[in-house]
Amino acid sequence: MVMNKPNRKQDALDYHANGRPGKIQVVPTKPTNSQRDLTLAYSPGVAEPCLRIADNKDDVYKYTAKGNLVAVISNGTAVLGLGNIGPEASKPVMEGKGILFKIYADIDVFDLEVNSKNVDEFVTIVKSLEPTFGGINLEDISAPSCFEIERRLKAEMKIPVMHDDQHGTAIISGAALINACEIQGKKLDRIKMVINGAGAAAVSCARMYLSLGVKKENLVMFDIDGLITPQRADLDEMRLQFATDRKDIQTLTDAMKGADVFIGLSAGHLVTPDMLKQMARNPIVFAMANPVPEVDYDVAIKARKDILMATGRADFPNQVNNVLGFPFIFRGALDVRATAINEEMKLAAVKAIAELAKKPVPEEVILAYNAQNMKFGRDYIIPKPMDRRLITEVSPAVARAAIESGVARKTIMDWDAYREQLRLRTGADDRILRNIANKAKQNPKRVVFAEADNYKILKAAQIVKEEGIATPILLGNAHKIKNIIKTCDLELDDVEIIDPRGDTPRLAEYADFLYRKRQRRGITESEARKMLSQRNYYGTCMVHFGEADALISGLTKDYVSTIKPALQIIGTEEGVNRVAGMYMMLTNKGPVFMGDATVNIDPDVAELVDITVLIDHSVRQFNVKPRIAVLSYSNFGSNEGTIPFKTRETVRILHEKHPEILVDGEVQANFALNADLMADNFPFSILNGAPANTLVFPTLESGNIAYKLLQEIGGAEAVGPILLGLKKSVHVLQLGSSVREIVNMVTIAVVDAQEKAEIETQNAVSRTRKE
Numbered sequence: 001m002v003m004n005k006p007n008r009k010q011d012a013l014d015y016h017a018n019g020r021p022g023k024i025q026v027v028p029t030k031p032t033n034s035q036r037d038l039t040l041a042y043s044p045g046v047a048e049p050c051l052r053i054a055d056n057k058d059d060v061y062k063y064t065a066k067g068n069l070v071a072v073i074s075n076g077t078a079v080l081g082l083g084n085i086g087p088e089a090s091k092p093v094m095e096g097k098g099i100l101f102k103i104y105a106d107i108d109v110f111d112l113e114v115n116s117k118n119v120d121e122f123v124t125i126v127k128s129l130e131p132t133f134g135g136i137n138l139e140d141i142s143a144p145s146c147f148e149i150e151r152r153l154k155a156e157m158k159i160p161v162m163h164d165d166q167h168g169t170a171i172i173s174g175a176a177l178i179n180a181c182e183i184q185g186k187k188l189d190r191i192k193m194v195i196n197g198a199g200a201a202a203v204s205c206a207r208m209y210l211s212l213g214v215k216k217e218n219l220v221m222f223d224i225d226g227l228i229t230p231q232r233a234d235l236d237e238m239r240l241q242f243a244t245d246r247k248d249i250q251t252l253t254d255a256m257k258g259a260d261v262f263i264g265l266s267a268g269h270l271v272t273p274d275m276l277k278q279m280a281r282n283p284i285v286f287a288m289a290n291p292v293p294e295v296d297y298d299v300a301i302k303a304r305k306d307i308l309m310a311t312g313r314a315d316f317p318n319q320v321n322n323v324l325g326f327p328f329i330f331r332g333a334l335d336v337r338a339t340a341i342n343e344e345m346k347l348a349a350v351k352a353i354a355e356l357a358k359k360p361v362p363e364e365v366i367l368a369y370n371a372q373n374m375k376f377g378r379d380y381i382i383p384k385p386m387d388r389r390l391i392t393e394v395s396p397a398v399a400r401a402a403i404e405s406g407v408a409r410k411t412i413m414d415w416d417a418y419r420e421q422l423r424l425r426t427g428a429d430d431r432i433l434r435n436i437a438n439k440a441k442q443n444p445k446r447v448v449f450a451e452a453d454n455y456k457i458l459k460a461a462q463i464v465k466e467e468g469i470a471t472p473i474l475l476g477n478a479h480k481i482k483n484i485i486k487t488c489d490l491e492l493d494d495v496e497i498i499d500p501r502g503d504t505p506r507l508a509e510y511a512d513f514l515y516r517k518r519q520r521r522g523i524t525e526s527e528a529r530k531m532l533s534q535r536n537y538y539g540t541c542m543v544h545f546g547e548a549d550a551l552i553s554g555l556t557k558d559y560v561s562t563i564k565p566a567l568q569i570i571g572t573e574e575g576v577n578r579v580a581g582m583y584m585m586l587t588n589k590g591p592v593f594m595g596d597a598t599v600n601i602d603p604d605v606a607e608l609v610d611i612t613v614l615i616d617h618s619v620r621q622f623n624v625k626p627r628i629a630v631l632s633y634s635n636f637g638s639n640e641g642t643i644p645f646k647t648r649e650t651v652r653i654l655h656e657k658h659p660e661i662l663v664d665g666e667v668q669a670n671f672a673l674n675a676d677l678m679a680d681n682f683p684f685s686i687l688n689g690a691p692a693n694t695l696v697f698p699t700l701e702s703g704n705i706a707y708k709l710l711q712e713i714g715g716a717e718a719v720g721p722i723l724l725g726l727k728k729s730v731h732v733l734q735l736g737s738s739v740r741e742i743v744n745m746v747t748i749a750v751v752d753a754q755e756k757a758e759i760e761t762q763n764a765v766s767r768t769r770k771e
Contacts, residue, residue, distance in 0.1 A: 008466070010489075016092060023095045024109070029065070058409075060131070061337060065108060070135040070330055072097045072111045073126060077142035078165070078200075081290075087113035090140055097139055097164075105327035105391060106425035107334065109137075119145050123152045130157050134334050135341075137326065138163040143200040144236045160333040160341045166204035168322030171329070171346055172382065173263070173286055173310075174208040175353035176320055179381040180308050184282040186260055188213035192280070194255045196294060197265030198223035198239050205263060206242050211347065220244045220255050224266075227255070253278075260284060268292025273303035281306065288312040288320050308378045317379040324383060325349055328391050331425075332398030335418070336408035341398075348401035352394045356383045364388070364623045368435035369442060386435060392419045432584075432591050432622060433719070433744060440469045440750040445549035445729075447746055447753075448539040451556050452476040452497070455484055460742035462490050469743075470750050473548055475500060475535040500538035507532060510541040518568060540565040543728045549757070550729035550749040555737055559598060563723065566730040573756075574763075576725040580611045581732075582618060583707045583720035592673075592710075593619050593626070593694040597703035598721040598732075608650040609657075612696050614724040616661045619694055621755055629672035629692035630654075630665030631702070636682060637666075643698045650696075662686065669695065669706075719744045722752075729753035 016022065031037045039045050049063035061067040076090035091113050098109030112129070116122045122145075126136060136159065138150060150163045181188055193214055195202055198221055210216060221228045221242040227250065228235060230243045249255045256262065256275040264271065264287040271294045276283065285300055287293035290312035297316040300309050310318035329349050333341055361374040368386045383390060396415060402408040412418050447464070451457050452474035458481070461472035474481055474497045485492050498504055507529070514537070515528035523531070531537045536557070542548040553562040563579070572579060581598025584591055595615045600607055612628060619626040630651050634644035647666035654663050664687045671678050672692040679688050697703030710716045719741070723731050729752040731745050 011463075023092075024098050024111075061134075066132065067134050067334060067337065068106075069108050069110065069133050070101060070137055070334070071126075071129060071133045072101070072109050072137045072139055073114060074112075074138070074140045075114045075116055075122060076140065077117060077145070079140045084142065087115050094139060097137070100323055101137075101327050101330070103327075104323060104385075105331040105395070107327065107330055117145070119148050119152075122149055123156070126153055127156055130159055133159060134337070135160040135330050136162070137330065138165075140165065141200075143203075144238055146200050147203075147238050154340055158339045160330065160338050162326070162329070162341045163200065164322060164326045166200045167208075167341075167346060168326050169201040169265070169288065169320065170204040170208035171325045171349050172320050172322060172353065173205055173288065174212055174350040175324075175357070176286065176310050176318065176382045177209060177261070177284070178212065178350070178354040179357055179376070180261075180284045180286075180310070183376075183378055183381065184260075184284055184306075184308050186282065186284070189215055191218060191260040191284075192258060193219045193261040193263065194252070194259045195219065195221040195242070195263040195265070196252060196270060197221075197263075197289075198228060198242075199265065202263070202265040203238050203242070205265065208346070208350070209263075211343065212350070216242075220246065220249060222252055222255070222266075226251075262286065262294075264288050264294035266294060268294065269296075271295035273299060276300060276303040276307065279304070282308070284308050286310045286320060308381070310381065318381050319385075320382070321385055323385050324353055324390060325394070328394035329398050331391060331422070332395035333402060335395065335410075336399045336402045336412060337410045338399075338402040339407045339409065342402075342405055342407055344405040345398045345401045345407075348397040349394050352397035353382060353390075356387070356389060356393045357381055359389075362387070362389070364435065368438045368623070386438065388423075391422045391425065395422055432624070433586070433747070436622060436751055437467070437469060437747050439754070440747045441467065443750075443754050444468055444470050445750045445753040446471045446473055446547075447550045447552055447749060448473045448475060448542050448548040450475050450535040450539045450551060450553035450562075453480045453484065454555060455488055456737070456739050456742060457552075457555060458484055458488070458490055458492060459739045460746060461495065462492055463739070463743050464746045464750075465492070465495065469747055470550075472496075473498065473542070475539055477501075498538075500535050501533045504538075506541075506545070506547070510538065510545070513541065513545075514569065534565075536562050537565045537569070540569045540730065543730065544569050549753040550731070550746075552731055552733065552742070552746055552749055554732035554735065555742070556735070558735070559721075559732055562730070562732045563599070566723075566726055566728075570726055570728045570730060572725050573727050573759075576614065577610050578607060579723060579725035580614050581721040582615055582724055583718050584622070584722065585707060585710055586717040586719065587710070587714065588716075589691075591622075591624065591693065592716075593624075594703055594707050595696060595724070596700060597697065597707050598700070599723075601700045603699070605646055605649045605653065608646065608696065608698070609653050612650065612654060612661070612663060613658060615694060615696060616658075616663075618722065618724050621751070624693065626662065626694040627687060627690060627692045628661065628663035628694040628696060629667050629669075629687060630663060630696045630698075631669050631672065632666035632698060633668065634666050635668050635671060636685070647698050663696075665696075719748065722748055727756070729756055 053059045072094045074090045074094055076087040077084045079085050079090045079093055094111030098111050101107040101109045114122055114125055146163055153161045195206055228239055228243045253275055257278045258280050260280045261284040266289055268289050285307055287295050293311045297309055297311055300307055310320050312320055358376045365384055365387050366374045374380055399412055403411055447470040449457050449461050449472055453476040464470040465472055472495050474495055478497045478499050481497055510532050511529040515525045536553050539551045543551050579599055580596040582593055582595035583597055584593055596611050616626050630647045632644050632647040644666055651665045654661055664685050675691050678685055707718055711718045721732055729749050731749045733745055
């Protein structure tokens, strides 16, 4: 798959080149701050584990990272859709694969690019690496050599080896096929199947389908040269095993007549609506060519109302995505120190994935995709990649199969404890922004960019437009904005640009509204019109009048200049007494929400209660259950003073008036964030059981200082400030925000606008009922 637009190509190059080149790095897992630490990490202390391992090689799993380390290995002969581009050129893909291993299954990866096309040489090199790695993931190796390489390595190595290009697609599509047949009322041993494509993935898929019950005589396969038959002299044994002698089939069109299932692993737009119409009743079509499927989803469902369709794309239902499999398969294999990934383990993964799709979908997954409902059926035959249950369902199934089939060197005795361990490996922490982005994409909103004469703003606007997160509206001097767009080769030619200093269509209406709203606060009609030449006032009016759904500003202005128009024009939500500012800090221990860090300088008890209620509601909006600690320098009455009293009283009132909120304090930050420390010292606290994920600060200065220290010294990514309590979605950027930070804030603004629109609809329905 290649990006066609020049601007996107440059984005991809910049992403990989900016800062530290590449996408991965090695970080220590042990303390290295003192001389003593270094003498333990290396000489002389390192000699002790060396001696233990020399006496017992299995101790390498105890004293080194081998047990959680996978090699992603390629020779660059079949990279994505780019072909044989060489080992160096394959490295970005292998690094990317390593990221997926880490994100989804907490597996560490070294990517290795081998400069050899010779099967014997390649096998020798990989075999020699067995002492280093707990598993081998072969990637982007061309057929037919990939078959022989994998076969020999599996036979000659005592660690798990899998060529994901072959087996990943086979496993995920196998799970999809089981469920598709159940939904469409078909039996695996009776279906007539057409496979278009005969590469490594297609061959592995065909083998998988046969193991699931598909009859070989009911399967036909095509490659680029046509139907695979025994008479063809250009095929190897791998493909010839799927040859057919059927005389009634010469072309793909012939094969589709009466077929129950079409499996596409070939190229785009090879299947026509007429072909689909010739298929059997309730057909199943897996068009998995990427990015352009063999038949477009919209075309297919228009051609056949009874069709069940899957593709390799994320923008349509039923995406067949290898990430549903390989991280969790290797996780299970590593955790029992399996000597192989055998057929039993692959089948266990297939069945676990298929079964998971039949279970009730967690609310967090539904919210992540902004669906009204998500349940087993034609549009949901396999789980979504964001489903956190994959690791706790697939990995144990694979591990159990390894044990039962005799390839495990370690037995798991307590499966419940193992599942809990898996949950701790990858929580929602690293996925929260992806979940928010997915939710935004389901119902994009119109976002006004008040500072559109700035390159970073325009670049962010292009990204959210391309990603389907938002529809940008640009405010500012049209000539200047268009000049930046042209100079920087941005793709924003069709985006609306409005100059508030010109004679805009609704200027008189906005001015009249602003005058009437502020006439008793010293504002004249001419002053109201003059104020609207300021982009923050104009943009806020657009949001108020429904010409836009959200406003983003603050990159080049101070905080007050953005929030003041919002308060004057839009005002606070019903029942809300004040606004507040919150940051979402993405730390290596998960997301931590912090407030107020931007608006209320020294809140009193009542204000602190209001702020806590606002923050609680907002955190829930991100599908996170808030565990709130009200912070102080005192722990539950250990000190007296203005701050301890204020925070203690805040908690008392919250417990009394808002018992639904999980909150405690006053408490110091280290106790709030350390569950063991809290349990040992304050067993009575209702926060016991897990660390707090939401921190309420007694003053603005303490919150502001804390988030900036965490950002600069702790390496946390700050998302915010997220403005809470306004009737409409208005959000303020940090001064000098990066493009990434702007995109994050736009995404949050869209989700906020979605929620506010839902509340407005509910209120309107409620008012109608009362009338």
